[in-house]
Amino acid sequence: MSEKTKKQVYRIEGLSCSNCAAKFEKNVAQLPKVTTAKVNFGAGKLLIEGEATIAEIEAAGAFENLLVRNEHDTEKRINTQELFIKKNGHLLISIILIVLAFGFQLVNREDFSKILYIMAIVIGGFHLFKEGFSDLISLDFTMEGLMTIAILGAALIGEWTEGAIVVLLFAVSEALERFSMDKARQSIRSLMDIAPKEALIKRNNVEQRMNVSEIQVGDIMIIKPGQKIAMDGQVIKGHSAVNQAAITGEAVPVEKQLDDAVFAGTLNGEGMLEVVVTKLVNDTTLAKIIHLVEGAQGERAPAQAFVDVFAKYYTPTIMAIAALVVTVPPLFFDGDWHTWLYQGLSLLVVGCPCSLVISTPVAIVSAIGNAARNGVLVKGGIYLEEIGGINAIAFDKTGTLTKGTPVVTDFIPTDLNNEEKYLSIIAALEAYSQHPLASAILKKANEKAIPYQAIVVHHFTSVTGKGVQGEIEGLTYSVGSPTFFENILAKNPSMTETYQTLQQQGKTVMLLGTNEKILAVIAVADELRASSTSTIPKLHHLGIEHTIMLTGDNTATAELIGKQVGVTHIKGDLLPQDKLDYIKSLQQMYGKVAMVGDGVNDAPALAASNVGIAMGGAGTDTALETADIALMGDDLQKLPFIVTLSRQTLKIIKQNITFSLGIKLAALLLILPGWLTLWLAIIADMGATLLVTLNGLRLMKIKA
Structure with a gap:
């Protein structure tokens, strides 16, 4: 592979916002030997085609003090204390300078105080100004550009104290964003450490x-x-x-x-x-889970896509409104230039879209990470949002509502004293059979520790459509359907009634007998999952009124199973194409529909549904690759959990967006009476960022 097509993956520590991620991606793509670069902001990963050293990549992210390490590097390159100092050294120095400056103010040494404030602004805001000027020159309206204008404006009108405080609080806000996003990413990265090296x-x-x-x-x-x-x-x-x-x-x-x-x-x-x-x-399954979840964290959910587009137009709009606040009152209403310049600068600060930009990704990343740790693999933010708005859920029967493996449900001998003998004969005959139900009978015999292996069977034959037959100790025994025993059953109405009763219960029924009499009835059925009967009522309680069972089994069996689990609609005798068509009809009736299946034979229906949910994700490559959501432990009880998590995620995203925009609107109203100050503006912006971040991180605590 040539250098230009060589792919390298790195983990990035310190990415705090999607704008910074885009800027970092652009910087890396411009490195000499790099062909393309792509940053996954949610997962904190960088994929490059070409070649670059870690030092070159860190230099490209120097504007935010990013730390880079190889994807498979298991050694920590720097300890926690060194990491904090490296990331926030300028912040610590600024705090010390501002405290000293404030002290000199108290003793009326304004000259020393002013110098210290200027030093705090330069040191604390060096990276901010570097990026801000670069963005303004290229007419790229970013948060750094907004803050650069605001701080320079404060210096221009002599507000050194407030300018220094703005620099300090903005740096604190960025540190909080970095911390929160790294914490959210760690919810899935922690999986990397659970497997021994x-x-x-x-x-x-x-x-x-x-x-x-x-x-x-x-x-x-x-x-x-x-x-x-x-x-x-x-x-x-x-x-x-x-x-x-x-x-x-x-x-x-x-x-x-x-x-x-x-x-x-x-x-x-x-x-x-x-x-x-x-x-x-x-x-490994663990490696695939981590890879898929990190990919999902990097995909933008619809709400996040909306916020990103909104922020693109929001920032220049705020700058335009600030310009009007500065110029209109002095030019047309005889306002004081100093006063309205101060108000305009305050608006720029409070209008900084930090809280708005961080509001959605921190929620999506936290929720997807939490789901993965609870055995639910969500393939992207769009599916996390979709599952919360589902109006109907369709279930495959075999392997989904049932375990997909037959078990013996009834064994009724005509002579209770010979129960073990008759079961051993059936097992001995079925041990030679290739019939799918033979494994259920052998499992039953093994559970009861019946030594059927010691029985010698002579002249074993398998009769298609009827069953099996063999000679044991000189007597011919048959196991199979009633066609083996038509003449005997006609003389034994009670046994016929028992057979028919079990058959009406949706079970596959076989008889054991000789040429002269029936010895036992044995019934086999697919076993219900223990979670099926408890999950369906929980989904109904969550407001998903329509639960539908789709199966290829006969309608009689489907009706019996469906009534046991409590689904609202039951459809049997369906081919894969029929399931696909029925999913489409459900979408016309109810809108958004999810399909739960095994990820293989239900693939068409899973693909057609709004959200395809696969059972058996653990170790099943097909389920991991084809489904939108995979239940790793075959546990249907995780369905109500993921629906609840999705709805809570949407709720928190809406809360965050509403709160962020509400703060900006309140700031606009405070301008009219002249109550908005730089201090209040930066505290409001930082407070909003902190609150939406903490609100998003709450999703990590929701339990399955």
């Missing part, structure tokens, strides 16, 4: 500790009790319970045994496991 690997029968970057697919990973799992893999030896909360949000540890999948970042319980590595470190 080393693992005990057995390669060529030699055990050694290796860095995860050196581990290859096929290596054997040894995981001791209480250790975190470093890589995705499959259990080849051992048995344990693994806490998967970091990946799936499941609170209860999951049993792991031979052939079960395990994920990087999960915590092993009390058993020893040997696991064959199935994915490289950058391809």
